[in-house]
Amino acid sequence: MATNINEYYRQELAPVLPPTVLDFHTHTWSADNWKERPWDTDKSGGRYMVTQPFYPPEQLLQDGRACFPDRTYEAVCFGYPTPATDWEKDTAYVAAAARQHRGLWPLVLAGPDLGVSRERYEQVLDAGGFRGFKVFLNWYGDDYGNKRIEEMLGPVELALANERRLVVLLHVPRRGRLADPEIQAGVRWLARECPRASIVLAHCGRCYLPSEMKAAIGCLRGLTNVWMDTSMVMDPLVIQMALNEIGPGRLLFATDFPVAAMRGRRVRVLNHWVDVVLPGYPPSAYRITGEGFEAGYMAWEIALAIRWAAELVGISDAERDGIFYGNGMKLLNPEPCGARR
Numbered sequence: 001m002a003t004n005i006n007e008y009y010r011q012e013l014a015p016v017l018p019p020t021v022l023d024f025h026t027h028t029w030s031a032d033n034w035k036e037r038p039w040d041t042d043k044s045g046g047r048y049m050v051t052q053p054f055y056p057p058e059q060l061l062q063d064g065r066a067c068f069p070d071r072t073y074e075a076v077c078f079g080y081p082t083p084a085t086d087w088e089k090d091t092a093y094v095a096a097a098a099r100q101h102r103g104l105w106p107l108v109l110a111g112p113d114l115g116v117s118r119e120r121y122e123q124v125l126d127a128g129g130f131r132g133f134k135v136f137l138n139w140y141g142d143d144y145g146n147k148r149i150e151e152m153l154g155p156v157e158l159a160l161a162n163e164r165r166l167v168v169l170l171h172v173p174r175r176g177r178l179a180d181p182e183i184q185a186g187v188r189w190l191a192r193e194c195p196r197a198s199i200v201l202a203h204c205g206r207c208y209l210p211s212e213m214k215a216a217i218g219c220l221r222g223l224t225n226v227w228m229d230t231s232m233v234m235d236p237l238v239i240q241m242a243l244n245e246i247g248p249g250r251l252l253f254a255t256d257f258p259v260a261a262m263r264g265r266r267v268r269v270l271n272h273w274v275d276v277v278l279p280g281y282p283p284s285a286y287r288i289t290g291e292g293f294e295a296g297y298m299a300w301e302i303a304l305a306i307r308w309a310a311e312l313v314g315i316s317d318a319e320r321d322g323i324f325y326g327n328g329m330k331l332l333n334p335e336p337c338g339a340r341r
């Protein structure tokens with residue numbers, strides 16, 4: 001049965017979205033700013049998430065408008081956080097994107113392995129309009145090894161994040177994700193080290209599956225400066241657990257464009273996720289291409305998961321709007337130093 005996907009959007013999604021949608025996790029990049037294309041190397045993890053080599057801000061905003069055609073779309077955006085990236089070029093590219101386009105809120109890649117001085121960070125934070133840090137991942141794909149959060153931010157990054165009340169968007173490493181005791185200790189350490197920063201765990205701490213969220217979410221109780229972005233999380237049960245444990249004020253709608261601009265859905269199969277997509281996307285790990293079914297944008301599936309969880313938990317419309325917009329805007333515009341949040 002053919003479905004008009006735009007009709008589906010109007011009926012199922014439009015009624016639960018606020019006038020402006022803030023997407024708290026997106027990328028913009030150019031392979032001209034890379035030293036190599038990860039999937040053309042034979043490095044471990046290089047073929048984990050194959051995507052397009054060029055994703056300019058115009059395309060990001062076009063994807064946002066395609067997904068939410070009757071809403072204003074704004075996005076927190078950052079570059080390509082892998083060892084392939086030339087930091088200076090990537091930083092200049094993201095700063096220019098935010099300068100040239102309304103509604104883009106840039107983050108700069110940060111981490112001790114980048115070798116950036118405090119002075120250089122301060123220059124780009126002052127001149128580039130950056131609202132915070134996207135913590136640099138010094139590895140490809142799912143080659144997380146035994147990385148610890150304590151290695152991913154150095155004294156310079158921690159001090160700046162705290163002094164300037166920055167957003168610190170962190171993709172947690174290790175196979176166990178946010179359920180790993182090492183990671184939980186790392187999140188607590190980070191929350192303690194920079195109490196004035198807004199720490200955001202990408203992809204709900206990489207808990208795409210209910211079993212992962214169930215094992216992880218308890219660790220965020222009492223950590224009032226830690227939020228979660230919902231990028232690529234499409235299981236309503238995962239969001240429901242998060243809402244039950246930490247409430248609606250600490251969730252931020254997010255997509256991970258360009259990834260969530262694909263049409264399809266991330267589903268759970270046994271103990272891993274699988275991206276089921278329509279034809280036309282490059283082969284990638286855990287990506288299955290199929291025909292004979294209708295699919296909307298993955299971004300819709302993320303929003304639908306929030307919709308269903310919000311209904312089941314019984315949060316108010318205003319609280320749901322907060323997930324799609326207001327919660328994130330507070331993080332991007334913190335009260336001046338000295339004020340309490």
Ligand SMILES: [Zn+2]
Nearest residue numbers: 025026027256
């Ligand atoms: Zn991402």
